[in-house]
Amino acid sequence: MSAIPERLYTAAAVRRLDELAIEAGGGDGYALMCRAGQAVVNVARQHFPDARRWLVVCGAGNNGGDGYVIARLASALGIDVAVVALRQPEQLSGDAGRAAADWRACGGETVPWSGELPAADLVIDALLGTGLARVVEGQWATAIKAINNHRAATVSVDVPSGLGADTGHIHGVSVSADVTVTLVGMKRGLLTADGPDCAGKVVFDTLKVPDTIYDALDGDRAVGRRMDRADIGRLLPRRRLNSHKGLFGHVVVVGGNRGMSGAARLAGEAALRAGAGRVTVATHPVHAHWLNLARPELMTLAVEGGDDVPPQPSDSDVIALGPGLGKDGWARSLVPECLGRTTALVVDADGLNLLAALRDSMAWPRKGEWVITPHPAEAARLLGQSTAVVQADRFAAAATLAEQYGAVVVLKGCGTVVAAPDGRWSLCALGNPGMATAGAGDVLTGVVAAMLAQGLPAYDAACAAVVAHAAAGDVAARNGQVGRLALDFCDALPGVLDV
């Protein structure tokens, strides 16, 4: 299994890690809470060394308990600490109650929430952690808004209060932190949807929980993987010096309806930039000639309708269906033909929209390996749900799609999620908002196809492609993020694949 910081967890899985760690430590949960408090104090001092007055805002559970430990440890260091509590400390139980009692035993005072927060140089958000169980309302919502409106920087304990640790979905309102110190296990919700905006910089601390405890949860569906650039080198086979293009597959991009040849060209060019041996763009007859001139390395095929795609299927073929496909009769004639083949397949864009319409009338599941790459609105169409529902739990949406369609699913967006029908999932935290631009999805489709063409199994192909695409976007952004063109990502691909 991967290194500990690369493993991603749900809140329930982290609770299990906590239990195992406490059991292994002789049952002393408070010792773990003290390590949590110390870890946050260390990170806060490192990031905000000049903050003389700290304001710790504490909730009613163990997240609040961490807050009381932080207050006590910071105070012992000579920092001027004020604690504002949303629940009276006497009402806290268990380890949190003990933390509050220890704070008071050291002479610490606690001020009840009065509707506003006192002045401070640093705010510690210890209101709600992984125990968030409902929409945040009333005084809790007001307190979170007050933290966000406070002039001082904010450090969130474990999870920004109000953010779903499993989903990155804001439950009513969430703290927007400058730094989040996440404890024991990396919560997956920090890295997708609204998670990155709310969490700020994420610092992870294992609290010295032994590796064997993490290993005990391996194979559990609640545990996933954070991909990184090293995955490209790990997954892509090293090329022998004695190589020829026939070893790296033939990608057939099927798309490019009238007026949309650019999408097909981008996918085709991306496939070449990502290492496919040969690429043919099977496109509407009006474009075939011009596409060939615009990018001489691409072969083109003028397609009148469904029966002639591709002309000679072979085992090394990979079909990339959807870029610029459209939804008219021409497009509809191509979809069943492509889905019916046993060749490896990636479906995107209008290919997905037509797939949603065709689903019930087809013999299912498809025989060959395949990948679908929906953005949230396309995923919603495939699931028959709203985009908001998809975004509220991107992991669940990707897993359900993978199960229903028997496909590896790449759910695009901030924190792209890859899910396989067998329950594996991973997340890519690379990339940037400059990639929210026309054609970026077509480039990703081409890269997935290239990875399939180079022999990677569907899940590995999807993971390698997602990382390569995001890393290429980051390279392109070095010279400015906004205003990048999809072709810029294509151009950056060879550099990120050279590992």
Ligand SMILES: NC(=O)C1=CN([C@@H]2O[C@H](COP(=O)(O)OP(=O)(O)OC[C@H]3O[C@@H](n4cnc5c(N)ncnc54)[C@H](O)[C@@H]3O)[C@@H](O)[C@H]2O)[C@@H](O)CC1
């Ligand atoms: N279990 C452990 O041993 C450890 C836990 N740790 C901390 O404990 C946290 C989890 O603690 P808990 O499970 O007690 O949960 P939390 O402290 O996150 O929250 C639970 C409390 O919040 C209330 N609550 C839930 N949703 C609410 C809402 N929308 N509005 C208002 N109140 C709401 C619940 O009724 C409960 O009182 C972690 O995030 C982490 O900060 C760390 O101390 C490390 C060790």
Ligand SMILES: [K+]
């Ligand atoms: K918190």
